[in-house]
Amino acid sequence: DTAVSQTPKYLVTQMGNDKSIKCEQNLGHDTMYWYKQDSKKFLKIMFSYNNKELIINETVPNRFSPKSPDKAHLNLHINSLELGDSAVYFCASSQGGAPTDTQYFGPGTRLTVL
Amino acid sequence: AQSVTQPDIHITVSEGASLELRCNYSYGATPYLFWYVQSPGQGLQLLLKYFSGDTLVQGIKGFEAEFKRSQSSFNLRKPSVHWSDAAEYFCAVVTDSWGKLQFGAGTQVVVTP
Numbered sequence: 001d002t003a004v005s006q007t008p009k010y011l012v013t014q015m016g017n018d019k020s021i022k023c024e025q026n027l028g029h030d031t032m033y034w035y036k037q038d039s040k041k042f043l044k045i046m047f048s049y050n051n052k053e054l055i056i057n058e059t060v061p062n063r064f065s066p067k068s069p070d071k072a073h074l075n076l077h078i079n080s081l082e083l084g085d086s087a088v089y090f091c092a093s094s095q096g097g098a099p100t101d102t103q104y105f106g107p108g109t110r111l112t113v114l
Numbered sequence: 115a116q117s118v119t120q121p122d123i124h125i126t127v128s129e130g131a132s133l134e135l136r137c138n139y140s141y142g143a144t145p146y147l148f149w150y151v152q153s154p155g156q157g158l159q160l161l162l163k164y165f166s167g168d169t170l171v172q173g174i175k176g177f178e179a180e181f182k183r184s185q186s187s188f189n190l191r192k193p194s195v196h197w198s199d200a201a202e203y204f205c206a207v208v209t210d211s212w213g214k215l216q217f218g219a220g221t222q223v224v225v226t227p
Contacts, residue, residue: 004157033215041152041220042220043158043220044217056212092158094213099212100165101213103213103215104160105159108157
């Protein structure tokens with residue numbers, strides 16, 4: 001039973017397209033996150049939602065828009081895709097978003113922009 | 115600004131040998147400290163974490179880490195590595211109240227027979 005799942009696992013698309021990545025967690029957690037891992041494997045947080053409310057919004061282009069329809073889901077929509085958006089995007093969740101809470105990561109979505 | 119440094123980009127170790135991965139942080143106070151492992155093509159899994167108390171922390175898969183305030187370090191160790199320990203290892207800190215993980219650049223561990 002997958003705890004944090006992401007779809008799709010791979011996404012190949014052309015520059016300028018709009019795409020979405022979906023994330024779902026069945027852990028009953030209140031907080032969800034999006035991280036970006038670049039080609040050098042550097043990981044950086046993008047967004048975090050707690051009970052559907054945006055609480056962390058790092059400096060990312062406004063082409064990236066997270067949406068949380070309910071606390072079990074956090075989707076990432078990307079408009080006008082650029083080559084530099086190619087990366088692996090990880091979703092994560094934690095119980096309450098406290099600094100001591102363990103974050104559970106999904107398997108990642110590898111986005112390739114051609 | 116806070117930062118996390120993992121000085122070793124790549125480490126090769128023989129199966130059965132000991133392993134130590136270094137992590138240094140830059141922060142005025144003691145941050146919350148974490149080690150995560152990423153197996154090839156997988157997401158990240160928490161190995162262990164430190165907040166306070168005993169400075170030697172035990173984790174999963176036989177890993178342990180020691181917090182040294184004087185050196186601003188949180189090094190990860192395993193006495194005897196297995197081939198399945200080949201992976202990317204990330205040290206991370208949280209310094210805010212919302213659990214924002216700040217990761218080091220990672221150390222790739224290769225295990226040879």
